Amino acid sequence: MFAAALLLCICIWLVIVLLKSGRPKNFPPGPPAVPVLGNLLNLNLENPLKDFERLRKSYGNVYSLFLGRKPVVFINGFHAIKEALVTKAADFSGRPRDIFVVDVTQGKGLVLADYGPFWKEHRRFALMTLRNFGLGKNTMEDRIHGEIQHIIKTLDNNIGKSMSPQVMFHNAASNIICQVLFGTRYEYDDKFIKEVVRCFMENSKIANGPWSVVYDSYPIVRKLPLPFKKAFKNFEICKNLTSNLVNEHKKTRVPGDPRDFLDCYLDELDKRGSDAPPFSEERLIFMTLDLHFAGTDTTSNTLLTGFLYLTTYPNIQERCQQEIDQVLQGKDLVSFDDRHNMPYMQAVVHEVQRVANTAPLSVFHCTSKDTELMGYSIPKGTMIVPNLTSVLNEEGQWKFPHDFNPENFLSDQGEFVKPEAFMPFSTGPRMCLGEGLARMELFLIMVTLLKKFKFLWPEDAGEPDYTPEFGVTLTPKPYRMKIKHREMQ
């Protein structure tokens, strides 16, 4: 009898101990975690964004969750994110190891490289090379305008009809970065581009989906043939395709006269000789894949969101067109510099980025030393999720945080103003490396298309659904838009 009572007491004590979250002393608070599952039951894994907001209301701007046994700190709101990623950048700019996306990409690319010499040198090299492509004869603007002509051709073929813009924008964004990386563009039905875009889109969904959480939370399942294996297969396909392009470039390049990013990197390898590390041919393949992926899904999903709102807010579309007509007058091509004379268009592009919330949880960071944030202690090696969603719709930062309204970026005098809380590209030293290119693409594409076409919501399409599908990037639900020429009005 006594032994049974003792056993029962031990069991109860064990359950209490296990139920306690196991958060270290002064660690950010959060809901109690259950054994094995951690806080997984607190989240809708298909789309946890609403859960993150609910938890913020209960636990404040810095809270923690257990994904299985792994503690993860969520940072919310402008002030906390700025303190971590800018003020304490040296502590918060690492990338986590031993997680799904790092394993899929073998941790050898730039986006997921840890804070250190490899990341630093490759980031500097990539920024400098992108900048150099903006100069000279064939500028970045020329490349973007070249691709826009293909978008126009597709739209011209659909005048009077309704079409889904999804494949068109994905291929266009991919082609712009392909011209920088490989010096070439691909027809929209080309096998290479179709395969790469398919792999990118699938992997983006898998990476922020429930199976990647299972992978991260329970290392024991990693070798099993579960749906996350698809992401490894897709990555291998893209790696082989890119490796073929590198081999072709090695055969056709003229050293010292680079045609594109691949040639620039191969020149850099020549220049460094035996001193090459951390540069290497293998790293070139991974970095190219990173830039291709980072530059495709993000820009195209922002454009998709933009045209979803422009077709369903006709008064905003018309106001943009009035401004475009007035500023460009008879000028054929818009230039990026024209933005300074287009405050309303600028406000619309920024508002589109704010509501598109394309990278809702940024890219995960990691602490590179024991540190403190908002009075809490966070040990080295803790995974950090900067919740950019919480800033892009934060009350107190925006005039209309929950509506689509370009007034969020306009002063009372109608001038363009950019609030500090505008951080769709994140902030701090890990901030998006392609910001300049992305901003140029969004402005030139939106202005050129609005100048030429009118976009309408088809009469039989029902009510628009603005709720995006969750992934590493948010994607608007598939929709169709009707196209007319403006001069036909």
Ligand code: HEM
């Ligand atoms: C609308 C378009 C885009 C959005 C919203 C976006 C957003 C982001 C965000 C939120 C991050 C994570 C920053 C952090 O970890 O704190 C990021 C990183 C990055 N982005 Fe973008 N991005 C866009 C377009 C592009 C383009 C066109 C390129 C390619 C040229 C690109 C290349 C990168 C790279 C290489 C990183 C990793 C930077 C690093 O770890 O140092 N992005 N981006």
